[in-house]
Amino acid sequence: MSSQVMTMVQALTNALDIKLAEDPDIVIYGEDVGVEGGVFRVTSGLQKKYGVERVFDSPLAESGIVGAAVGMCAVGLRPVVEIQFSGFAFPAFNQILAHVARMRNRSRGRYGAQMVIRMPYGGGIKALEHHSESMEALFGHIPGLKVVIPSTPYDAKGLLISAIETDDPVIFMEPKKVYRAIKQEVPETKFAIPIGKAKVVAEGSDITVISYGAEIREVQRAMIMAKEKGISVELIDLRSIYPIDRETIAASIKKTGRVLSVTEGPTSFGAGAELISIAVEEAFLSLEAPPTRLAGFDTVPPLPKGEHHYFHTPERIFYEIKKVVEYY
Amino acid sequence: MSSQVMTMVQALTNALDIKLAEDPDIVIYGEDVGVEGGVFRVTSGLQKKYGVERVFDSPLAESGIVGAAVGMCAVGLRPVVEIQFSGFAFPAFNQILAHVARMRNRSRGRYGAQMVIRMPYGGGIKALEHHSESMEALFGHIPGLKVVIPSTPYDAKGLLISAIETDDPVIFMEPKKVYRAIKQEVPETKFAIPIGKAKVVAEGSDITVISYGAEIREVQRAMIMAKEKGISVELIDLRSIYPIDRETIAASIKKTGRVLSVTEGPTSFGAGAELISIAVEEAFLSLEAPPTRLAGFDTVPPLPKGEHHYFHTPERIFYEIKKVVEYY
Amino acid sequence: MLFEEYDPRDDKMLQVMDNDGRIINPQWKPDIPDELVLEAYKFMNFARTVDLMAVSYQRQGRMYTYPPNLGQEAISTAIGKLMRPQDWLVPAFREMSAWLLKGARPRDIFLYFGGHEDGSKFSGAPNFLPSAVPIASQLQHAAGIGYAIKYKKQDSVVFAFSGDGSTSEGDFHEALNFAAVWKAPVIFTIQNNQYAISVPVKNQTASLNLAIKSLAYGIPGIKVDGNDFFAVYRASSEAVQHTRAGNGPVLIEAVTFRQGAHTTSDDPSLYRSQEEEKAWSEKDPIKRLRGYLDSMGLWNPGDDEPMLEEYKNEVEKEFAVYENYPDYKVEDVFQYHYKEMPEDLKHQQINYEKFLNWKEAQK
């Protein structure tokens, strides 16, 4: 099987290309995804290749983008829409919550919402306001959705293909900080990574760190520091925050007895809270220290000049790992 | 101080009346709040008393209702707007997240969003779709907001007065199931209950139950069953889910060693997860059983015929209390 | 031609018959056989029977909140009569005639407003979305369906409904704009029944009328008398022709009046006068069409009673089906949310069933 070194952007384009080629029911649209190929170029070249009826620019209206996709699904299409930045998903929030997530149940299984809503998310790239948020917990709380977040080019391709193929609606959040930051060998042919299965990125014995998206790389850097201090970290990349892979989490915590979640969004009512709850629900008796969350502050991400205070540096992650490991 | 027996609806009307009378900067608007006095009659009589410029019907557009309030605040008004049902807050979600919650920070304190967004929430009243949700966790996750939920007529009045008087924006969620279900002596004059302070509704020694809104009454009923079995329950009414009263929660759990949260919204990424996390963060060493959440299923609330399966009955709450207490 | 003559900028309203059913505008009377008119008349009576009985069942506590259609039957009957099986119906919640003509049965309507999602399945009715509660949100779906129809080169038209209040929502705007840019075959019908719950249209918008909003999207718009079966039928047929010819969407404002309450929990006396109600009852759509039929010798006043009796019996039978509908099962809460149910959800169901067993065991 031939493979190629790809960035995450390239891997995503490749996944879309493969699916467009094999399934005429797939259409791609959103702001600037046509001629320009998206502001991050994920859809680059696809309009040329598949025509303006399959890959096209929509008017500038997120509720319209998502709402129209609900209708398309009723007729049997499989739209893959792009929200330019996850910070602009909120004008579409009602359509997502009220229709995308509910159409299947409301129609008792008659109509589904077999769509993917792609959106670059997350910070640390010195961007304008509303271009750095990480609000995946909001989507995780809406019944009826799946929420997927890849951390590598390989996973991005495999997960996007699964997302397009599942008959359930998927919020597909792409860590823009990773978009071009890492390159990886990715098979050129089609492959799928199941949604809902976490990946044990590194095995370890002293502490379980649970994370996803762009934070994975920061944790890996922190792990180098930890290793120097003799701390052995088991790193879990969730890959999907709903459904969440309780089994993998439980097995790991039962082994290590300690757990830290590392996520970007605000702390309160955030993903870390869910992870702590799962730790407690699945492995209470194994816990040797309080399950701990390292999350963003309960603030908006500061503009670039203040960004270094908000987004987690490897030092910050290491510091929290150390605290959990040193507990008692 | 003279007082009167009031329903929660009456207590809310009374609070609005008092504030309208004393502060000319207060305006009230929303769908049907004028002539009709709101579908639940919370603003009943106020347009007549204060005029159509201060209490009025807006066009049917939630984003417009909330967005206009942001502008009004910049000029110094203190709008108290009504969203007809919390299930219809989502067209306004972007305005809430992007502006209401952020204007103060964005303008470095120059402009605030001293508004209250009132909304009836919660289920169990045999209503149409989108009329039974309990999605407070979504608001709790947005930095910049306060989220207040009263459970009694007395609290409703005192908390609404505080909400109107605070310079921070408040999402004020009113349990419609309680609206007319209980009556209580409420002082006629002005009083305020501070936002962010929980109330210990009942002291107990075996388990702490944390809840709010309409669930408080169901927990109280469950407590009768518990008492029969010799279980002593300490009940905390949060009253405000952001800011959350860690101190009261911590003190109680340190005493009882066991904790159950009872909330209506979906389980995953819900309020219960935050409460479990706080339990673990504040009282890990006191925990004799896993902190537990009883929440809604990860489904939309069923239509009336299926409602009894979704909303927590006293039996269901008792069952969970028993499980936590019997742990070990 | 019709759209030009009734340019919404002139605020004219297409009317074919007067309040007594006299044809006052023969030029625009649709060219349809008498049988069709007769059928429509009967059908409007049937729909009204379902509606009135729904209200009374609700009053008896045998159903939950229900939004009466009384007085608005001409609009969705005329459009429903134009709908072909391959056409799509994207409803709001107050166009029951169209639901029935699309293939819903009264039992579905009772089931839905009786609080069961199975009432939204409409098994026998193709291309029919469930009712959308959040105002105007369904119009976005209509635009998307329109796109998909074009994309798949299907010969279908989308009929989307909403009320005067819906025109204020952002989704109304986005939907019409998307459909227009895409030249999607969608006919947007606004039932302007004068009120959004208690709020009159004049507090909803300052525009000359609602049809004129079409100009913001570069599409034809027309204001019609929504209590005039012929006017609605004519405007809608022309709209269908326009859109099937590939010209994109049309906006129809159908002026009518909700004779009943907003829903069974509403009290209209709070916000409108008896005079207003009385004036509108003169324009009742069934009364007007009966006037026409009478004058044409197509109907005797005496035929109404047996017809209504028959309909009443039929509806009672349908209601019985609803009342004997199987109990809501635990699975019904869970099973339809996902095609592939997540583990967490499965466990929630299992845990809940454990509780039910425990509860059972307590007895």
Place this chain on the structure above:
Amino acid sequence: MLFEEYDPRDDKMLQVMDNDGRIINPQWKPDIPDELVLEAYKFMNFARTVDLMAVSYQRQGRMYTYPPNLGQEAISTAIGKLMRPQDWLVPAFREMSAWLLKGARPRDIFLYFGGHEDGSKFSGAPNFLPSAVPIASQLQHAAGIGYAIKYKKQDSVVFAFSGDGSTSEGDFHEALNFAAVWKAPVIFTIQNNQYAISVPVKNQTASLNLAIKSLAYGIPGIKVDGNDFFAVYRASSEAVQHTRAGNGPVLIEAVTFRQGAHTTSDDPSLYRSQEEEKAWSEKDPIKRLRGYLDSMGLWNPGDDEPMLEEYKNEVEKEFAVYENYPDYKVEDVFQYHYKEMPEDLKHQQINYEKFLNWKEAQK
């Protein structure tokens, strides 16, 4: 009268001077003194200097993403000149001239696009909201400000800006509708610069033009040449008159062209041709106004260079203030979110400071 003569239904565009600055439509030339025109010319040059230098500082890596104004200066200069201190400015992000005229300093602009919230404080400038990033969302605030002004019986007007792309958002629709129903004193100016990033207006809407969208709200709308200082000035003055007389909002479509990139991270060559760019550079607003001044003997071509030199120096000084701005402090992340900071947030700050201390101690 102006609004009637330039009814958007006829798709006429108000133009006072041609591409060379010759007055072709003296009837609508605003009656303003030469000094004001001269001031406006100079000011447009100043604003352009700030803009060009911002782009070049960004290229040097000394600032973050920045949205160039090049070619659009006439619009917000003309409107900015009309703004009184008590008037409100509700900006999008590409009307820098209005920002400066409202009292922002170049240092604020550098600070904001240099990534510091303090750049949105505009200490010296009353009644000026920070830039709103989510497209069209700010227009709702304008409607609310308009209501509050009326409520407080203040003599102010709200100037709200947005782009052609913004007209597709639901918030655009709701804002204009609210303002119209409330008869709020708001002037909505759409800078139609032909593109929303890469998307041309024709993919944004099928309407005849953008001004015609005013009909959906029952308010006046007018399409003006946005590169013609006189045309924008005239239309805006009439709009101000209209709205101050209590008649409610006005919609102005100002037709222009973004000569630069969407932002410094954009590459326009992907979506538009050099011919198009060239054609529009003929219509450059500064060039046109200079043509007028030249012909009136109010300006010598030789005066440009020293003026621009002076502006450059001034802007450099402002940039230096920005570059020497104090470091972003930990408190700056936290302190402005609430008037009364919640305990949780305080603890988050304290915990973070503990980490910083630990980190410091590691060294």
